[in-house]
Every structure is written in structure tokens, then in C-alpha cells.
Amino acid sequence: MNYIRITNHQTIPVSDIPELDYKSFFELNTGFIIDHPERHCVNYFGYHEDNHIKLICCIADDETHEIYVSSCCTAIQSKLQAFTSKLLCFEKFEREIHENFGLDFIDHPWLKPVRYAFNRADKTKTIANYPFFKIEGEELHEVGVGPIHAGVIEPGHFRFICNGEQILHLEIQLGYQHRGIESLFLKKKSILERATLAENIAGDTVVGHTSAFSYLWESLCGYQASRDMHFSRILALEMERMAIHTGDLSAVCTDIAYQLGSSVYGRLRTPLINFMQEWGGNRLSKGLIRPGRDQFPFTSGLAERIKNIFDAFEPDFNEISDELLKLPSVLSRLERTGVVTPADVQEIGAVGMTARMAGINRDIRTSHPYSLYPELNHEPILKHHGDVYSRVLIRRQEVNQSMAYVRDLLNQLPEQTTTNTELGKPKANSFTLSMIEGWRGEICHCAITNEKGDLVLYKIKDPSFHNWLALALSVRNNEISDFPICNKSFNLSYSGHDL
């Protein structure tokens, strides 16, 4: 076999990943995805190995619950046929490899910088001379928004080409938030430093990224998390999903100037994040999750608190949601706005909520189950229209679903068995891949260690990495004044993309 099948959170020796020549690597990986809608690329990256660049491609298969990993060695400065020439979903990954290592991809339609990494190959490419797409025309005009925005949000530049009020094309230029997280992971040696780094990949997905890191690290060290650790992580993940979805519903209401929804959802989010503060001392759940530790044991007192909070939350949440989703002025803003067709979503390999809103069943909780999710019998919520309304509806229903899961979990509180031991050194020469379904979608962390058990590569992929393109596609032929609600309905992360 010219690839290896692994499961989620599994550690294998690096030498077990078959190494192919580029031609068969190309055919294998494009062949995996063409005509297989259940497969998509979860990570494709390169790293320096001796005087070569090693490319590793990970394709997830949702039906067999496996991940197909293959690799290829290529010389620096080589010219390669781009995967993108056949499949658009590799577009971002190849741009990133091109930016970091200077590999030239032939027939890549859009070989532009991704995030201006500090250690990029071509230092003459800077954020100031980004090659924007241009359309010439008397009746067209360009509108540039950002990188500094009117609200308190992260920096990113949006360049619209408009015909009057209608958007023809949107190009999103990111990279203002680059902090070099992946190289910091190699530099910072202590586990606390690394866990803190993982927490700060994206400020709104603290639990998602920290759990991905924790599962990965435990797998690398050959440690089995106990039930109470699983319990804390899943509970925190679902609470995070609820809190962020509720906050986003409030933000959507603000953007369509529906004041009632905006203030009610805003008020509903507060008890959820305040509970996280009660539990772990931080409203964004920072410090809650650590590899090999159950930092803040979940007590029956806390369980009682959650039940009370939910009893107050649920009726109000359902009432305002029913009100919102039947108000004609709201529906006229949400329906048929910002449509991405299922075909486009499939083609760009979007993940998480963005895939599910167009009827594509892509949810790591069922496709690559981990932790306690098999017990919860998770059924992904699917919508089919791909418009803002679908995304709002998914949020609304996922909040209810997560609430049911949390209540389920609380029915059988685990015993405290974790002893908080120090994890040893990671296994030498190993490769691990860890995927978590955060509230935005699949988070994928990969790590490779050398013969001493030190990290030589830490690769992070936030769902925003794929999904930004979905936003750019969704606004085409929409009014420019509808861009803010399209943007809010996706609510993608700048820092998660820029790393």
C-alpha cells in the first residue's frame, strides 16, 4: 500500500508513512477525493527534512472513520504540478507550502501569499504589495474595507469589486495577525507554555484548540485520558459551542438592526460564560484544559448550577428564537442572502457548520468519533439552502442540541480518578494527528517528533483556513450592504487563520 490508514488521535512512527514520488503522490491524493464526496483533505503541509522538503497529505474518510496519510520528498526549488489544477480544495494548502518553502506549483490559479509567515521563503512579498485581483470597467468601483474596522474585531482587509450596490467579487487578504504560533510551539519547551499557546490560537475556540492539543500530546506520550477528563473536555466543548452560537445570533441581530434579538441573545450568553468562570476561573475557559490533568474537577455542585442556568436559559432562548425566525422583516434579510451552493462548498472543501449549512454531512463528532461522543449518539444538524437563514437556523438548533448533550452528561457524573501526573517525554520519531469538532468546525493539529522525542513540526489548522473562501463566494451578486450579515453568519477567525 502506498498510504497508511490511521484513526483520529492515533500515533504512528514517521517511518510508517509511505514515501512516494511526486507523480504517484499527486495521483493518489487527487484520486482519493475525486468522485468521493465523503472524503476531504484535513491537512496538507511540508517541512524541512535534511536538504529536502517533505510533504505530508492527510485525507479523512468520513465513512470508514479513517485518515489516509501519505508523504513525498521533493527538492527545494522544484516545480510541481498543482493539486489545485484538479481539485480546488487544495488551493490554500498549496499556497501555504509555496509561501513557506518557495515550491513552485504549476497550473495553480491563485498562488498568492497566505499569511506572511516570518520564516517565509520570499521576503520581498509583503503585506503592502499583495497582488489584488483587478477588473477594469467604467461602471465598476472598488471598495476596500479594513484592516482596521469600525467594530472591535480583528484586522483583515476586504477588497470588493462592485457594480453599484452589487458585489461582483470579494478578495480577502489576511495575515495581519500572524504571531508565528507554529514555530513558537517548537521553541517553547514546557508543557504549560505549549498549552497556553494552544489556548491563544483563536480566542473564541479556546476549548477546541486546547482539547486538540491535549489529545494529541497525550497520544504522543502514550497516555490514556480517564473518563473524568473526557467528561470535562466534552462538557466544556459543548458549553463553548452554546455560548459562541448565542453570541453570534446576537451579532446577526445587531447587523440587521433588530434590537430586541440583539439585546436578548446578548443577555443569554452571559450566564453561560459566567458559568465557565465559576468552574475554571476564566470566562473563555482559559486554563481549564491541560494534557494529562483534570485542572478543575467537576463537582455535583457545579452540575446543579448548570441545571439551574439551563432552566432559566431554555425558555427565553426558545422564545426569542421563535420570535426572530417568524418576523417578516428579519426573514427578508436572512433568506436567500449570501448563498453558497452545495457544489461550491464541496469543491472548496469547507468544514464544520459551513459544510452542514449546505447539506454536506461533515462533523468530526460522528465521522471520526473521539472521547465520549460515541455514547451521545450525535446526529449532525443539516440544512440545505446555504444562505444566512440556514446558518442562523443551524446555530439555533445546535444550541438546543448541545444543551441536551450537556444534560445527558450531567446525568452520570464521573468519579474523580485523575491523579494529575506529569506526562513523560513524547515518543521518538512519531507522527500524530488530532481532530476535534470545535463550534466552527474541524480543528486539526498534527505533530512530528525527532529521534530525541522533541517536536520538529507542529501544524495547526483552524476551520477558518478553508472557510474564508466560502465567505468570499457567498457575497457574490449580493448587495454590498448585506456583506456584514454574511460575514457575521460565518464568524470566521482571523487569528486562527493567521496563526
Place this chain on the structure above:
Amino acid sequence: MLSFILILIAGAFFTGIIIRTKSVASGRKGPGILQPINDVVRLFKKGAVYSGTTSFIFQMAPTIYFSSVVMAMMLIPFGQSKGLISFNGDFVFFAYVLALGKFFSIISAMDTGSSFEGMGASRESLYSLLAEPAFFILMGSFALLTGYTSFQEMFAALHLGSYISYAIAILATFVLVMIAMIENSRMPIDDPKTHLELTMIHEVMILDNSGFDLGLILSAGYLKFALYGAIIVNLFIGMVPYPYAIPLFFVIQFLLAIIIGLIESFIARFRMSHNPQFIFALTSVSLLIFFGVLLVLGKFI
């Protein structure tokens, strides 16, 4: 003179009442009624900052805008007392002196060279253009009904008697309220609270104005509200004596502010492409008034 003073007083409270209504409707306490005035006073104490790409037009536009509103205020009568200026056909002058102010605010927005402000300017001019026929058909109908062409004489001669005239008054109130919402860039046409440049109309045009200039524009906005409120009041007070008319003036202004606050609290803004349809529909309501007037006068065969 009386109406001028009354409008000034009403203008001081109007926006504060809207904001307070919205706050209460969303379960908050909200700022004091006089907060908008405090804001303007604070702005008046500041100097203005001008961008290097703007010309003298940008600097003089806020003053012209403000004075156009003050000029329009002088034309408004109050019951039997005339406005400071009153002549035959003054309602045409009223509409175009406001349009002059708006014209200057539009070209000053274009003057900044910002793509946002250009978009705002084009939206604002489209919407005022569409709202204009509604206003003129309405006023023209009143002129036809009463046989006079100045505000004071028209309103003094309006008599609510028959059923049709009640219908006309209700429709006219609706049209005037909606024109007031459009002219003041309120919901459901525009959202004054948004921070998103891409969805703004009026707010985006004044992004570059600061300090004293911004104070002028904001206070002109407050007065404009009371101005349209005063026209609506005039529809109803007719020859009512002052001791009743003056409290009635404030009651109607107050109710108007509360209605606007409630509208803004409980519905979402229109989709931008639905705005022209909505505004144009006002013209057909005005036409209904016109036909009503023809019926009253027995000119329909």
C-alpha cells in the same frame, strides 16, 4: 415666531425620547433624555479636524446644512400664528431649502474621496429623490383642497368634517411620518446605531466630520425631527386656541418620538434593495390622498 420656539424646545427632547424608548424596550435603563443635547454641547466646544484631501466645500457644507434646516423651521406656522416667513407657495420653498442642505451634505461626502462616503451619498440622493413626489403630491392635494398655497393658510383652512377628510388626515400623517423617517435616516430605511460602514446611509456621509461641524450636523438632525413633527401637529390643531394647542403640540411630538422608538425596537431594517420600493409606495399613498381630495371637491365624475 411661536412655532420656531416650540420646534426648538421639541427638538431638544425628541432624539432623547427615541433613545430612551429604545433602551426601555430592550430592558435597559438608558441615558438621560438630554444626553443628545449634552453630546452636541460637548462637540461645540471642540475644534474640527479636516482631512488633507478635502476642499472648502467640505468645510462649509455643515453650516449650510444647519442653516437650511433653520430656514425651513422659520416657514412652519403654528395654528393661526404664521411662521417667521410666510408667502404663497412657501411649501415649495420649504422642500427645496431642505434639498439645498442635503445637496451640500452629499457633495461634501463626495469631497472626501472615500468610497464609503460615495456609496452613502448615492443612497441618500436616491432615497430623497424617490421621497420628493410623495411630499409634493401631498402638499399639492392640500392646496387643491383649501385653495391656498402657503403653509399657514392651508392648515388654517383644513377642516376635519367628513369621513373622507378623516381618511385623508390619517393617510397624510402616515406619509409625513414616513418622510420624516426617510429624511432623518431612521429605521426601517437606515439604521442610525450601526457601526458597519457598508450598510449605513446618512451616518457614513458624516464619517469625516468632527467637532463643531459634527455638532452642527447632529443638531440639525434633532431639529429636523421636530420640524416634521410640527407639520403633523399642524394637520390637527387648526384653529384650536393656544392654551390647548401648545400642550397638544408637545403631546403629539412626544407620541411621535415614542412610536419611532418602538418601530426601531421591534423590527429589523429593510434590505437595501427593498427601500426604493417602500419609498415609492409612499407616492401611491399620496395619490390616494389626491383622489380623496378630488372626491371631496366633487371633481370626480
